Amino acid sequence: MPKPKSGLTGAHFMNGDVACAEGAIAAGCRFFAGYPITPATEIAEHLSQRMPEFGGIYVQMEDEIASLAAVIGASYSGLKAMTATSGPGFSLMQENIGLAVMTEAPCVIVDVMRGGPSTGQPTMPGQQDVMQAKWGSHGDYGIIALTPSSVQEMFDLTVEAFNLSEAYRVPALLMGDEIVGHMWEKVVIPPGDKIRIVNRKKPTGPREEYLPFKPDDDLVPPMACFGEGYRFHATGLTHNEHGYPQTSSSEVQTKLVRRLCDKIQKNADKIVRVEEVMLEDADIVVVAYGIVARAALSAIRKAREKGIKAGLLRLITLWPFPEEQVARAAKSAKAIVVPEMNCGQMVREVERAAKETPVVFLSKLGEEPHTPLEILEVIRRNK
Amino acid sequence: MVQETVPVVVHPFSKYLRADMMPHIWCQGCGNGVLLNCFVHALDELQTDLDKLVVVSGIGCIGRAAGYTNADSFHTTHGRALAFATGVKLANPELEVVVISGDGDLFAIGGNHFIHAARRNIGIKVLCANNLNYGMTGGQQGPTTPLESVTTTSPYGNIEHPFNLVHLAAASGATYVARWTSLHVRRLTQSIKKMLQKEGFCFVEMLSPCPEIYGRYNKMRSGLEMMSWFKSASVVENFSDPSKADITPERIVVGDFVDIEKLSYEKMLHEKISKINEMAIEGVS
Numbered sequence: 001m002p003k004p005k006s007g008l009t010g011a012h013f014m015n016g017d018v019a020c021a022e023g024a025i026a027a028g029c030r031f032f033a034g035y036p037i038t039p040a041t042e043i044a045e046h047l048s049q050r051m052p053e054f055g056g057i058y059v060q061m062e063d064e065i066a067s068l069a070a071v072i073g074a075s076y077s078g079l080k081a082m083t084a085t086s087g088p089g090f091s092l093m094q095e096n097i098g099l100a101v102m103t104e105a106p107c108v109i110v111d112v113m114r115g116g117p118s119t120g121q122p123t124m125p126g127q128q129d130v131m132q133a134k135w136g137s138h139g140d141y142g143i144i145a146l147t148p149s150s151v152q153e154m155f156d157l158t159v160e161a162f163n164l165s166e167a168y169r170v171p172a173l174l175m176g177d178e179i180v181g182h183m184w185e186k187v188v189i190p191p192g193d194k195i196r197i198v199n200r201k202k203p204t205g206p207r208e209e210y211l212p213f214k215p216d217d218d219l220v221p222p223m224a225c226f227g228e229g230y231r232f233h234a235t236g237l238t239h240n241e242h243g244y245p246q247t248s249s250s251e252v253q254t255k256l257v258r259r260l261c262d263k264i265q266k267n268a269d270k271i272v273r274v275e276e277v278m279l280e281d282a283d284i285v286v287v288a289y290g291i292v293a294r295a296a297l298s299a300i301r302k303a304r305e306k307g308i309k310a311g312l313l314r315l316i317t318l319w320p321f322p323e324e325q326v327a328r329a330a331k332s333a334k335a336i337v338v339p340e341m342n343c344g345q346m347v348r349e350v351e352r353a354a355k356e357t358p359v360v361f362l363s364k365l366g367e368e369p370h371t372p373l374e375i376l377e378v379i380r381r382n383k
Numbered sequence: 384m385v386q387e388t389v390p391v392v393v394h395p396f397s398k399y400l401r402a403d404m405m406p407h408i409w410c411q412g413c414g415n416g417v418l419l420n421c422f423v424h425a426l427d428e429l430q431t432d433l434d435k436l437v438v439v440s441g442i443g444c445i446g447r448a449a450g451y452t453n454a455d456s457f458h459t460t461h462g463r464a465l466a467f468a469t470g471v472k473l474a475n476p477e478l479e480v481v482v483i484s485g486d487g488d489l490f491a492i493g494g495n496h497f498i499h500a501a502r503r504n505i506g507i508k509v510l511c512a513n514n515l516n517y518g519m520t521g522g523q524q525g526p527t528t529p530l531e532s533v534t535t536t537s538p539y540g541n542i543e544h545p546f547n548l549v550h551l552a553a554a555s556g557a558t559y560v561a562r563w564t565s566l567h568v569r570r571l572t573q574s575i576k577k578m579l580q581k582e583g584f585c586f587v588e589m590l591s592p593c594p595e596i597y598g599r600y601n602k603m604r605s606g607l608e609m610m611s612w613f614k615s616a617s618v619v620e621n622f623s624d625p626s627k628a629d630i631t632p633e634r635i636v637v638g639d640f641v642d643i644e645k646l647s648y649e650k651m652l653h654e655k656i657s658k659i660n661e662m663a664i665e666g667v668s
Contacts, residue, residue: 005663031474052656053663057473059652062499066466069459069496073439073470076457077478081470099460226455226471227478229434233401233450235458244404245450245458 005054009191016154016180017042017084019187020110021050023158024082026195029108030056031074031081033067035089038122039178040112043084064089068096072105076234078225080162084110086178087129088119090136097171098137101260103234104169104213104221106200108161111173112181113290115365124367125178127290127341133173134319140257142264144271145173145319147289151185157316163198164271168263169220175318177341179291179369203230213256214241219263268320275314276329278304282311284379285333287326287350289315292339292369299375308383318346323353330354335382337362339370358382399423399433401453408447412598412606414565414591415445418512419452421568421589422483425575436479439468441488443519445512445591448483462493465500468507476649479579480506486513486527490546494526501555504583505648510575511586513548514593522596529630533600548588549640550625558583560625560641564590564613567637574639583647590635 007026014022021043024032032051034044044060051058057074061067067083074081085093090111100107115121116128133145144164146157158174165172201222203210212232215221221241224230237245238253246252264271275293278300279285288296293314303310313329315322326349330336336354338347339362347361362378364370400423409415426436433454440449442461449456459467464482472480482489489497489511500507516534517523524537527548531540552560559581563571571589578585592598592609603609613635621638628636 005660031470033470052659055656055660057652057656059469059473061466061469062495065463066469066496066499069463069466070470070473073457073467073472074474075470077471077474079474081474095460096463099463103457226437227435227475231433231454233456233458235450236460237458242403 007189007192009189011186011188013184014151014187015042015182015184016148016151016176017112017182018046019151019154020084020158020174020176021046022189023155024108024162025050025054025056026155026189026192027080027159027162028197029080029082029162030054031071031079032057032083033059033061033070033074033081034083034085035061035064035067037086037089039114039181040084040086040110042181043110043112064092065095068093068100068109071107072096072100072103075105075107076226080106080166082108082110084112086112086114086122087116087126090129090132094132094136097143098139098141099236100171101137101141101143102236104223105171106165106169106223107171108158108165109171109173110158111175113175113177121366123178125291125341125369126365127177127292127345130175130318130342131345133175140261142170142261143173143319144168144170144264144317145175146316147175147318148180149290149293149314150180151183152187154180155187155189159195163196166198166200167220168267169200169223170264175290177291211241212243213239215259215263219259219266264320271317271320272322272325273316274322274325275312275316276325277312277314279311279313279329281309282329282332283309283334284337284383285311285313285329286337286339286375286379287313287315287329288339289318289346292341295370295372296339296375298372299379302372302376303379308379310379315346321349321353326350326353327355330357333357335360337375337378337382339364339375341365341369396423396427399426399453400451404451407451409444410595412592412594412609413444414514414589415448415512417565417568418445418483418510418571418589418591419448421572422510422575424572425579428572428576429579431479431579435477436481437471439464439471439480439482441484441493443485443488443517444514445483445485446488462488462491462496464488465493465496465507465509469500469505472505472507472649473652476506476653479508481508481510483510483512486511486515486548487517487525490548490551491526498551498555501552501557501584501586503648504556504558504645506583508578509584509586511548511588512591513588514591514597516593516597518593518596522600529632532597534597545630547625547629549586549628552586553625553641556584557586557641558643558645559585561639562588562590562628562637564617564635564637565592566610566613566617582650583645590630
């Protein structure tokens with residue numbers, strides 16, 4: 001049995017990929033399977049060194065499909081498990097994201113986004129996978145996706161992703177980008193006992209009465225693991241509460257798929273996190289996330305200096321979408337500005353939630369995120 | 384009136400199967416039931432602890448075998464059984480992890496996972512039902528379909544060279560490789576037993592008659608006709624060269640092909656982890 005080793009604490013200077021890896025260890029992750037890909041490789045490299053120190057497992061698989069399959073297997077064997085990749089690998093993982101959703105396997109998937117489509121720009125940032133995060137695998141399902149804006153958040157939100165994934169038995173996605181992944185910043189890591197850790201619910205009743213997919217009131221079923229004597233079955237096919245395939249029943253399909261969506265949507269108020277800056281009296285609201293939100297913060301401050309009432313709504317949770325928060329901010333605003341490093345993805349969600357309030361989209365692709373001045377210019381034009 | 388009740392006789396192997404999953408989905412004349420039967424016999428003879436057994440399958444007719452086994456079981460996406468099982472075995476090496484899947488699942492869509500699982504020598508035991516085509520989807524040509532066989536997607540005769548699975552498994556690094564047909568029930572059971580007792584990656588192939596689908600197009604319309612082919616063509620040649628064991632209409636070489644000792648991946652990994660963990664606790668590193 002591996003002995004417990006205490007994790008890193010205190011202030012450190014590190015890059016975002018390493019912070020993510022340390023966050024995983026702090027969250028109790030003891031299984032990592034991955035495949036090298038820029039700009040996420042440093043997560044794998046760091047964990048190949050650190051995991052064994054904590055008695056954990058690092059395995060390099062033959063591709064990203066296998067990586068996520070192994071992660072789901074390890075999760076069913078009782079370990080907290082993670083993989084990390086970028087766009088091309090994220091595309092390959094979509095198949096098994098569906099399997100993790102369907103079999104309700106807690107796991108964390110990190111996508112350090114780069115420019116796409118296809119091989120695209122491996123060393124450049126992007127925010128082009130955010131819709132894929134929600135809709136990438138076939139069928140309907142609920143999922144959780146978080147976006148870090150700093151190296152500190154690469155640590156904090158990795159922990160949070162594990163907690164949410166364990167609480168809701170769903171894959172939790174950490175949608176970073178090349179800049180937060182490769183940037184070096186100060187990270188403060190609290191002592192282990194000060195870090196909030198959530199573990200999956202375990203079944204409590206007699207083994208022979210255990211129904212692996214019978215949910216509690218929160219719509220999440222308690223989870224037994226392999227080797228615990230429950231002798232349960234799980235399948236990617238539509239299944240009843242027993243876990244048995246029911247491929248011709250409309251009733252079972254409706255009940256299962258609705259619950260997979262509802263367990264996220266109906267718990268959205270407990271999942272969603274945003275940061276609100278100077279929104280109380282804001283005429284112009286910038287809705288931004290990830291690395292772009294930092295330029296947006298600078299832009300609204302500069303706008304305030306010039307007497308423009310601008311505010312920032314930073315989305316920390318992308319999925320489930322912070323609909324209420326956007327709607328609230330939109331109500332009293334004259335215009336909403338959405339800067340994104342893509343051709344228009346989350347802006348569609350913002351538009352939907354903002355209703356009548358006009359939404360201005362500011363797209364940027366390539367090497368750099370928006371500068372504060374570029375965002376300020378749009379704020380000024382729409383004030 | 385004196386009423387008598389016929390006592391219910393419980394089948395001695397019913398504890399190994401999920402009766403509430405029955406009836407199974409397999410066709411008349413199919414060999415998958417034979418494979419499951421031999422597997423269950425092997426479990427019984429070895430007195431395998433069912434609480435520590437995980438049966439994993441991919442997609443296809445035989446993919447349902449995982450669900451029929453009364454152990455922890457998981458039915459993965461198509462081709463991914465071995466990758467999933469790798470995570471299971473590494474996370475908990477105490478578990479006996481068996482993958483039961485078909486030739487299409489393991490060697491077409493899952494081919495990459497197969498060669499790499501074998502190369503790593505992870506202690507997963509693979510039981511492959513080779514029915515020479517894609518049965519579940521109605522009989523398409525696959526990676527094991529013999530040359531000139533007629534299938535729904537090779538209506539003019541198959542021109543793709545089939546994989547010789549035992550050769551592939553041996554070349555990829557498996558520590559135990561055997562092939563039998565559904566005719567060789569005792570020897571197949573012995574091979575499964577041997578595989579379950581070995582360390583590292585093991586592969587047992589069973590040629591499975593598919594008269595309803597494959598046989599229908601290839602002049603073997605009944606299970607019996609397919610079995611007659613197995614009977615007339617099978618040659619037992621233990622430890623013969625797997626590279627010369629191509630399946631042809633005239634000749635099916637069966638037997639053990641490989642039986643070697645090699646440290647398993649999970650053993651090497653966990654030994655390394657213990658050492659590094661120990662050093663990290665003591666502050667050596």
